Amino acid sequence: MNFDDLNILDEIKNAIRDMGFSxxxxxxxxxxxxxxxxFDLTAQAQTGSGKTLAFAIPVLQKVFIPDRSPQAIILCPTRELCMQVAGEITKVGKNIxxxxxxxxxxxxxxxxxxxxxxxGVHxxxxxxxxxxxxxxxxxxxxxxxxxxxxxxxDEMLDMGFRQDIERILTDVPRQRQTMLFSATMPTEIRKIAKAYQKNPKFIKVSNDRKNIPKITQHAFKTNRKHKFDDFMKLIDAYGIKSALVFCNTKKGVDFVFKSLKKxxxxxxxxxxxxxxxxRDIVMxxxxxSNVRFLVATDVAARGLDISNLEFIVNYDVSTNYDDYVHRIGxxxxxxxxxxxLTLVSKEDLINFNNIKKSSDGQIIEKNIPDDEELENIKNKRVLxxxxxxxKIDNLQEYLDIIKxxxxxxxxxxxxxxxxxKKVREN
Structure with missing residues (x-):
């Protein structure tokens, strides 16, 4: 199905086309x-699935411009996500x-x-x-x-916003449309849906959380003593120019950050x-691209949307599969x-095995390369x-010099x- 097939304003269709979506x-x-x-909606959709457009289009479709009072309210867990969602809605509604x-x-x-x-705000x-x-x-x-x-x-509930959410839902007129989007569907989410929605449509994309085909997922066994050294080897082996690195604790974040600087x-x-x-300055x-590595805890990284980010490194293994999916997403x-890339020490094995089981074979276990393998990898990358x-460059001038x-x-x-040798040394 294409966006042109939807019964929506031409202004919205044209904006979506300009955004490069069809x-x-x-x-x-x-x-x-x-x-x-x-209809009210309760939808299970992971980060990066395109859900912002899924609610932005219906919201914009029924906005009445002459009325300058708020007609829609969208609640997000973090400042970052608020800015991202507001920016996306502004793009979709740019022709209105x-x-x-x-x-x-x-x-x-x-x-x-x-x-x-x-x-006045709509x-x-x-x-x-x-x-x-x-x-x-x-x-x-x-x-x-x-x-x-x-x-x-689910993230809003994890961050302790339940009372605030319920207060807002109570203040909004009962004759409203309520759309709830969540990566997971714990009992608390279902309770909110039951209490504040009217006959909602329940939506879940089949195997949405397990099918992440464009993310190559590798895991490496290590131990606490050599963990940071092994992390350094992975940076070399994969030629990592930039990465978001996750740790489970603030202490862990500080250690990895300081060790990278050293x-x-x-x-x-x-x-x-x-x-x-x-946090805004750092982000x-x-x-x-003024800094190569950003080391973060799960809470601090919630709602982050960084374009062209190629590598996620789990320096510490997530405690559960849902958090793992949030990270790598x-x-x-x-x-x-x-x-x-995930580093797995002995202490992480129980959590890792549970995550691997839930990943449906997406995670491939590999060995940390030894020094000889690392040299071969670096040489191969240059070659x-x-x-x-x-294949693509005109090398005649350089061929003449070699001859x-x-x-x-x-x-x-x-x-x-x-x-x-000179290239490798530099």
């Missing part, structure tokens, strides 16, 4: 049509004249958000805490809200003890491919680039070997 993803196929008809979308979250001066709200995207703050200050009136979306609902790598760290301002550095976005250059400098004493093979 065919619907599985979650979009299942969710958009019932949502356009006004005078549409106003606002992201509200902590860490930004509330006065600026207040001024925009007072001028769609509010916010973290539960900051939304309630605006409600209590009289800045945000929910009386005209017709659509409510809970995005990454070994001459540009690195930054984020975890829950850091201020939002500091901008990583997004702009940060790569292979928008149809691209990526790698997820592969050389072979690629032979001039080869002789009975120095063969072309020796010149090539010496050049390889």
């Amino acid at each position: 065919k619907l993803t599985p979650i979009q196929k299942l969710a958009i049509k019932p949502a356009l008809k006004g 004249k005078k549409l106003k979308v606002l992201a509200v979250y902590g860490g930004q001066p509330i006065g600026k958000q207040t001024r925009v709200l007072k001028k 769609i509010v995207v916010g973290t539960p805490g900051r939304v309630i703050d605006h409600i209590e200050r009289g800045n945000l009136d929910l009386i005209g809200v017709e659509s409510v979306v809970l995005d990454e609902a 070994n001459g790598y540009s690195a930054e760290a984020i975890h829950g003890d850091m201020s939002q301002k500091h 901008n550095k990583f997004r702009n 940060r790569t292979a976005r928008a149809g691209k491919s990526g790698y997820a 592969d680039e050389v072979k690629k250059s032979i 001039k400098n080869s002789s009975e004493d120095i063969s072309t093979e020796e010149l090539a070997a010496a050049l390889l």
Whole structure:
């Protein structure tokens, strides 16, 4: 099914076309049509599945522009996700004249958000805490809200937002459409659906969490003593230029971050003890490729969307499969491919075996390369680039130089070997 097949505004269709999308993803196929008809939805969809468009299109379709009061509210667990979702909705609605979308979250001066709200906003995207703050200050009136979306609902519950979510759902008019999107469906999510939705359509993409075909997943047995050294070997073996590295604890984040710096790598760290301002600065550095490695805990990395991120490294094994999927879903976005590398020590075996069992054979166990294997891998990488250059580049000028400098004493093979040595040493 294509977006052109949907019964939606031409302004939305044209914007989606400009964004480079034509065919619907599985979650979009299942969710958009019932949502356009006004049904409540409870949808299981992992990060990166295209769910933002699945709710953005129905929300935008029924916005009445002359009414400058909030008509839709979208709740997200983190500042990062709020900004991402608001940005996506703005892109989809760019051709709808005078549409106003606002992201509200902590860490930004509330006065600026207040001024925009007072001028009039059609769609509010916010973290539960900051939304309630605006409600209590009289800045945000929910009386005209017709659509409510809970995005990454399981993460919001994990972060302790249940009371805030229920408070907001209670304040919104009962005659509304409620759409709930979650990567997992624990009992708490089902309770919220039962209490606050009307005959919802339940949607789950078949094997959605297990089929991650564009992410190459490798796991390596190691031990605590040599874990960081083995991590260094993987950086060399895979030629990792940039990676998001996950640790289970703040202490672990600090250790890996400091160890990377000691070994001459540009690195930054984020975890829950850091201020939002500091985390924003670090994230901008990583997004702009001013730093190679970002070391993070699960909580700090929630809602992150980093384009063109090829490698995820699980320095510590996730405690469960759902967290593992959240982590590795940060790569292979928008149809691209990526790698997820996991270091497994003796202490991690129980968790790892459970994750591997749930992965449906997607995780391949490999050995950490020894020094000789590492040298062979590095040589092969250079030679592969050389072979690629032979096929696509004009090398005549360089061929002439090689011919001039080869002789009975120095063969072309020796010149090539010496050049390889120089490349490797540099």
